Amino acid sequence: MIAKVVSSAVLGIEAYLVDVEIDLAKGLPAFNLVGLPDAAVKEARERVRAAIKNSAFQFPVKRITANLAPADIKKEGAAYDLPIAIGILAAQGIVEEESLKDYVVVGELSLTGELRSIKGALPMAIQAKEEGKVGIILPPSNAKEAAVVEGIEVIPVNSLLETIDFLNNNEIKNRIDVNYRLDLEPDYKVDFAEVKGQAAAKRALEIAAAGGHNVIMIGPPGSGKTMLARRIPTILPNLSLDEAIELTKIHSILGLLSTDEALISRRPFRSPHHTTSNAGMIGGGRIPQPGEVSLSHHGVLFLDELPEFNRNVLEVLRQPLEANEVTISRSLTTLTYPANIMLVAAMNPCPCGFFGDASQKCSCSHYQVERYLNKVSGPLLDRIDIHIEVPRLDPDVLASSPTGESSAEIRSRVNQVRQIQQQRFEGEEINCNAEMSGKLLEEHCNLTKEGQKLLRSAIERLNLSARAYDRILKLGRTIADLDNESMIEVDHIAEAIQYRDLDRKLFVS
Amino acid sequence: MLNKQELGKYGEEIATKYLKENSYQIVQRNYRCRFGEIDIIAYKDNYLIFVEVKTKQNDKFGSPQAEVNLRKQKKLQQLARYYISQNQDQNIDFRFDVIGIMYRGVEDYKLSHLENAFLV
Incomplete structure (x- = not known):
């Protein structure tokens, strides 16, 4: 009796898919978790057992082995609770395996079988889409961030039972409306x-x-x-x-x-x-x-x-x-x-x-x-x-x-x-x-004659370094841009020079 | 008051009777090997069940089930493994049960049955 559930994990800001394989074998009753799990993943055993029991299912008295593949990457966090639980139920034939292939399943279980939020739902959804999955099943509190990704079904589920309902009958009890409208108009509290x-x-x-x-x-x-x-x-x-x-x-x-x-x-x-x-x-x-x-x-x-x-x-x-x-x-x-x-x-x-x-x-x-x-x-x-x-x-x-x-x-x-x-x-x-460097400075920072004269005298009088010179040119460029001028005029340079307080050693003289 | 040997014997009798009443088959009682003893080996619903019986006369020091601590669990696992290795032909699942009996007098006892008491 074996089952496979696809889950996801985050490394850096990118996600990768993790295959959760569950095997139920005859033998002394045991529940082993392999595939470099850390402490939080290992504790999934207790949460999964309680969640399955409290969702009115039998926790199998078998030799259970859960494998998280790829086995050479360290697994962190509690997002594997739900896939492990689903895998155990699928291996017993309670969940239909057919529907499992198309979905990525993530979520932390509480002992009652309800779902808690996870970290990294957005990168996971992006990765799920790239790998050609139909949808992602996740806790409702993470649904909105995952819904940003277009072209993938986002299925928020409140509990283990709802997940099973969805996988077996394709029905969602509390479908959360994730009609996502792109709203990038920021609303700042200050002005x-x-x-x-x-x-x-x-x-x-x-x-x-x-x-x-x-x-x-x-x-x-x-x-x-x-x-x-x-x-x-x-x-x-x-x-x-x-x-x-x-x-x-x-x-x-x-x-x-x-x-x-x-x-x-x-x-x-x-x-x-x-x-x-x-x-x-x-x-x-x-x-x-x-x-x-x-x-x-x-x-x-x-x-x-x-x-x-x-x-x-x-x-x-x-x-x-x-x-x-x-x-x-x-x-x-x-x-x-x-x-x-x-x-x-x-x-x-x-x-x-x-x-x-x-x-x-x-x-x-x-x-x-x-x-x-x-x-x-x-x-x-x-x-x-x-x-x-x-x-x-x-x-x-x-x-x-x-x-x-x-x-x-x-x-x-x-x-x-x-x-x-x-x-x-x-x-x-x-x-x-601000990001301009040597060559681009030469190319884009053209001074007028008067500007050049002013800059030269400023360097002499204020004893400015070569670095300060570059900074002034860049600033002058931005100030000229604000005036919509292609050449940097004397006014622009004059203003730029006064933004170099610390070079002028104003305070330490 | 019974002495420890009598008490244990008495408890195992009660447990055996209880298991039979609940349609378990008793495969073997007091299975002995060089590692120790398994009180009862029973069979039901394609499960071979290793039963540890604990009997106590007072609960001042906790329930009888609590006596089956990690050390005892490890011991039972070892015994079970040995038993399985000696009787290899079974194609069945295994389980550990604990039966705790609180003995208060002749025919006055309280029995509690803990199914699948622990994992290896």
Whole structure:
């Protein structure tokens, strides 16, 4: 008596199909699970036994062997409960085997036979479709994310009994309506219109969003750095379908999706605490799990109090910032997760926070200030194009009501600039100005005569490095794009130069 | 009060009677080999059942079934394997049952039958 059920498992952000084979043999009663199961999979034995018994079926007194193939990949998690239970019932002839070939079955069982949600339903559904399966049978709480995949039947089942009903009679008792409508119009809870003052910072953030530049904001406590950062996702262009699916996959394998949201339409905003570890930041674990950089894929990674972060945590950010993906190697496996992020950092200018403030006196010594700023390494700062000051607000502005553009207005301009860039980099591997390198810089950043003159004198006077020169050119390109100019004019260069605060060593002079 | 030997013997008699009443066939009683003893080997519905009988006179230290701990289970598995190896011609399934008897006096006892008590 043998039965085979097809299930699925996730490795990285991709899924693969797992054959669950069940054999019932004569012999001393036993229930063995083979195929590199981890602790959670092994415990399936107890859950499956209770679930079958409590669904009013007989648990066979036989020598039961369950094999999870391919046998050389480690199996994790509780998603195999349902396929194992179905397999045992099919081997006894309670479930018709014929219908099992076409469906992928995943789900965690409770002792009562009801189903609990699993992780990674979206990648599983995608893989099931690629392998030519008709449908996927899964817990109802995972139905919506799986329904994003077109061309595959999504069958949500509440319990083991319902699964059997479906497989034998093709009937679903509580069909959940998964009439999925593609809705990528994000609904953010915050808006730029709520920000009082800070016009300069807003302008800088608009440029950053338009060109995909990383930003660092420097200012005293309470000046609104965090408030501004939270609103950056609202002015970024809407996610494309592919981007949204990729992002949803990452959240799906960690089980972070809410049941009512099928596809993530909002760009993520992640603000990890400054005690975050290396593994928390870029991902890690025995079988590596995605970290903060991957969770903020296509969105904003906000590092508040940048100098407070562990130095090595900031250093490990360099590679993902450069490559837009992060590869994590562990002895078991090597996985690559996407990590296309916009880095936004915030810091105080000195330990007390008031260095350079107009009204409050800074109580730090020169040496303290210098040491504080040196905590942020040069190579990381090199990857941050825009440095802006966020001063404390004037009492008059504070008392007034906010008068600024809404996020939607800013976003429409950002979208235009993104379109210009899309045309510009057609056929290239990059998407935005911030990613330009040597050759492309030469090609696309044409300065007017006056612009060249200004840039030269700025380099001499401010003692700017070659790297800073490149940054200014890229920024100038984005600013010119915002004005819809093909040449970078003197105004654009002038504005770009003022976003290089930390190069000008403004604070350490 | 009965002594331990008498109590065990008495319990096994009760268990045998109970099994017969419930249409089990008794294949063998007190199967002995060099590893130890199986109290009752019974047969019903194409199952060969190895029955362990436990009898107690008071429940101050737990139920009789609870006496069949992991060590005893391992012992029974070993015995069962040996029995099967000696009687290889059966094409049937096997099962371990535990019968617990709480003895309170002559003809005053409580019997509980635990089918498929454990897996190997």
